Amino acid sequence: MKIKTFKSRFLILFAVLTVSAIQVFGQEELEKELNNQETSHEKVLATFKSTKLINGPTNETLYKNELDFKVDHRFGDIAGTNGGVRRFFGLDNSTDVRIGFEYGMTDNLTVGIARAKGATAVQQLYEGSVKYRLIQQTTDNRIPVAITLFGSNTIAGVQANRDDPTSPIAYDGFKDRMNWVAQMIIARKFNSNFSFILTPSYVHRNFTAFRDQNDLFALGAGGRLKFTKRMALVVDYFLPFRNKSDKQYLEQVNATKFYNPLGIGLEIETGGHVFHLNFTNATAIEEIQYIPSTTSSWLKGQYRWGFSISRRFSMAHKK
Template sequence: MKKIIIVLTFLCLAAGLKAQQKPTTPSKSDSKQTSADSLLNAMSTDDKHQDVLAAFKATRLIFSPTTETVKKKNLNFLVIHRFGDMATSEAGAKTLYGLDRVQDVYIGFEYGITDNLNVDFGRSTIGQLIELGLKYAVLHQTVDNSSPVAITLVGDYGVRPYGDFQSYAERNSFLGQAIISRKFSSKFSFQVAPIYVYSNTPLVYDENNVAIPDIPSSAKGFFALSGAARYKITTHMSIVADYEHSFSSYRTGANGFSDPLGFGIEVETGGHVFTLNITNANSISQINTLSSTRQDFGRGQFRLGFTISRMFDFNHGDKAKY
């Protein structure tokens, strides 16, 4: 899986480095255009420089935020659930394949200060983590490939207001990432994101969401890489996939950790985007998924989850741009 992510990353970057063709010298017949022809050509050129819209239909997939932003004076309300294990000896029919056991719940809000700048707020059940974040779209993909990729920066601050900590600083976690996406066709979009996570108190949660003691201080900060894709199968339905890998000397398979991996179906219904997914990760917040995922598909530790995204427009009756 790591090799696949790396290959796709190079494909995305290679598309970004594609040389643009120089315009050819106009012929005599071209120089005799009418004023109407000139106007049509100018309109065509403007269209080619337009942004590519909706590489992704939602601002986040299964774990990862996307390069999409909430437009100015729009509010995105998010409800995200992760249920219990579906196929372990403790699960199966007796827990209705995990539906009786809710592992994590996230309630969040994303507000568009401008079309390119969002402020985000949310809370997760695991660790009682409260997050405040900023999301800024610095570059948009264009139709003519003058900008072959979209780039969005995300910064998150997380705090655990409860628990046994010696100081306020010990409660804090931070995450920063640069998301690079490309819409390769009307059906397929892909993104990759280098990530850095830092926690003043490194926390890892077990299968019962209880913090594991004695985490080495060297595990405080680490880099990670995520890759996500969307493939459109009908006008309002897509298949999505999401993967994360932590480059941490502590968070390895030998120490019982697994890479978060998820697959899902995304359905757009007007103002709603609904995603139904299956993943091995208990948690929802990227701070937690990258730091704490210990569940493995091979042990039956995968679960059903869903995301409901509802957009509200406060532009006084103007048609939403999102």
Template structure:
């Protein structure tokens, strides 16, 4: 097992936040030329914002650019059964289950925060998501929506279950960090695509051959079948030279079904974990061998602060 100094971790964490925001700034300049001048020129014109790029805050495993409006609390239940290829004895995975319960809250229409707890590796997670740019036409022409997303996970397994009981262990060794730029475009009322360049940092890795800093790239999308149902897909590619142990690239397919205030997501994935560094770097299932997990996400929103209370 290889661990890193806690001070170095935070320095790297802050450095990559800075680099991520700098990259967004460059992108915005390239795409928008000068947003302030566009705003000044179009004061009397209408800005037409794109909305509902995705149905909920998740594509399948990964976050989407969607988030709760300010004053809105989202309760999310994520459930995944065992592998389909376990056969009739395990009722094709139904006898096994992994679950995550989470809460997300919109502080503003751009900023949201969330916490959750997964049964897989007894992992706690917290995240922040900020909408930097929003797809729009009219007075402001912006071709994509961009959100910055950062999460921290804490593995609360006992040291013996983690296989590191015979070494000096630190609390920081339980932590891992993930950062993403969520770059989405709604091409039409039926088709949306999202790109997800991703950086992961693990304070503790299994061996000297494993990298503490891991880069990955994801793509996700949805195609609406009607006003209430869509097909979703998601894929991440992580170069294998960063990880020494056996893992597979996560691939997920599913459906979104909206019913009133609920959104049901039914999906199939070769990933067992719900948290970022889990499904990105610890996926072992292979679609070709039937290592497929059936699962669902259920989200429900609650208005905690009514919109009228934000008005002066």
């Protein structure tokens, strides 16, 4: 009787333990599956370390309540007829300077204001910009690329030149001073060391020099190659699609030639700062100028030092 009772109790205990084990195992598998589903679509972060590569913007936006203070600078030609030792390899001259602030309204929406000197006759530039993160890449490649939209309005404050109607600053009214840029920034982070970007761009200038284009399309491309924990090589390039006859006319009249802006730089992370040391043939910093109006050539030594310093601050209220 005792043996049968022992066996009965043993069988009951074994059955309870077996059912419990099955339930625990099933629960663990279910939790594991749910966790996999939650993490499989994890968003890719830090495709680039700054909101700007060299000349063009990146897909990055600021976090909510984050403020980014940025200073960009372009010097004169390093070599060529306007460079060399006499001008201390361009450091004696400044072709353009820009000071700007960007603020994260949300994690996906960044607004900005800036003031730039301007590198053409169109100077004293005031810029307002908006950047919106539309799509973010995921680690499982369900979404293989990130897409960010960028738009800006730039107003020229320079005094109008009404004596020469062919001048790019022969403004009749305020609306002539307005310029617009729209860009779709398509980016992909291939791994922790390499990111690539394509930037279809549209530039509209309400007023231009005689036979210059008011509307201009361009395609930008760039990349970031990280080679140490704190340093990376960055490159970007823009190909404007100009009207051939207008381009030839302007080059003949101005005795110059248009070139495509190419930038190569070294990115250095220093805690809260991101520092860029750049070399580019673009004299201007604003999109409304370096995309349509680059007239310097790398092959002629007409490239210049440039730098960009970015410092971010958290403006969130502490509880």
